[in-house]
Amino acid sequence: LDIFKHWPYDHRARKVVECMRVAYVRVSSIDQNTGRQLEALKNHEIEKAFEEKISGKDTNRPQLKAMMEFVRDGDTIFIESISRLARNTLDFLKIVEELTQKKVGLISLKENIDTSTPQGRFMLSVFSALSQMERETIRQRQREGIDLALATGKKFGRPRIQMTDQYIAIHKKWKAGEITATMAMHLLGMKRNTFYKLAAEVLNDNKLSLRQK
Numbered sequence: 547l548d549i550f551k552h553w554p555y556d557h558r559a560r561k562v563v564e565c566m567r568v569a570y571v572r573v574s575s576i577d578q579n580t581g582r583q584l585e586a587l588k589n590h591e592i593e594k595a596f597e598e599k600i601s602g603k604d605t606n607r608p609q610l611k612a613m614m615e616f617v618r619d620g621d622t623i624f625i626e627s628i629s630r631l632a633r634n635t636l637d638f639l640k641i642v643e644e645l646t647q648k649k650v651g652l653i654s655l656k657e658n659i660d661t662s663t664p665q666g667r668f669m670l671s672v673f674s675a676l677s678q679m680e681r682e683t684i685r686q687r688q689r690e691g692i693d694l695a696l697a698t699g700k701k702f703g704r705p706r707i708q709m710t711d712q713y714i715a716i717h718k719k720w721k722a723g724e725i726t727a728t729m730a731m732h733l734l735g736m737k738r739n740t741f742y743k744l745a746a747e748v749l750n751d752n753k754l755s756l757r758q759k
Contacts, residue, residue: 565620569595570613572630574602583626586655590624602633614641619649627656635677642670709744717748 569592571583576599587595594616598609610631617623623645625631631654632638642661645652651662660666713734720730731741 565622566593566617567591567622567624568593568613568617569624570598570610570631571595571626572598572600572602572607572610575599583630586626587624590653592624602629605633614644617645617648617650622651622653622662624653624655626654628654628659635673635680639670639674639677709747713744714748717745 567590569587569590571580571587573580573583578599580597580599584595596609596613596616598607600607613623628638632641642652646661651660653660657669659669661670716725716730716733719725720727725733727741731738734741736744
């Protein structure tokens with residue numbers, strides 16, 4: 547990244563630098579060029595940059611992780627736009643929260659956001675409100691979809707295993723000691739957990755019948 551004139555910094559020199567201007571640059575694939583972002587950042591006296599060529603949807607971004615570990619109290623991170631840093635609004639807010647706890651500022655050039663200023667913090671509160679509204683809207687739509695499905699008779703979860711006459715007859719033989727559980731499962735063509743799940747239902751039904759009497 548020769549475009550940055552303040553480049554001779556590394557992790558070893560970090561300990562003698564009080565505050566740094568750090569850039570995070572990302573494109574979605576190795577075929578894409580970071581030149582446009584670097585050009586936008588070149589006038590901001592960037593001292594160290596972390597460059598990534600990976601999809602923003604990928605949660606495993608080594609350079610983002612390295613940058614988050616590198617920055618410290620008083621540093622400022624520069625990005626060309628929010629979309630270069632985060633997958634979505636919620637992801638952006640989480641990253642900003644982590645940076646805030648480390649007392650690290652963030653400046654996004656495209657959105658003109660500086661988290662160290664009152665205006666920048668106000669914009670973050672707007673983003674937070676929008677993100678919350680988005681999550682609540684999604685939950686509401688999911689709830690409405692479930693209610694509609696239930697109203698039309700759609701059932702959720704695994705279908706209930708039917709208690710057949712064959713099962714009841716073989717279950718009686720098993721309980722009477724005439725056959726083993728393994729034999730009963732073989733005759734019914736059932737797996738062990740299915741067989742014993744139905745056996746528990748028979749036991750519960752029997753207990754219920756005794757109470758009703």
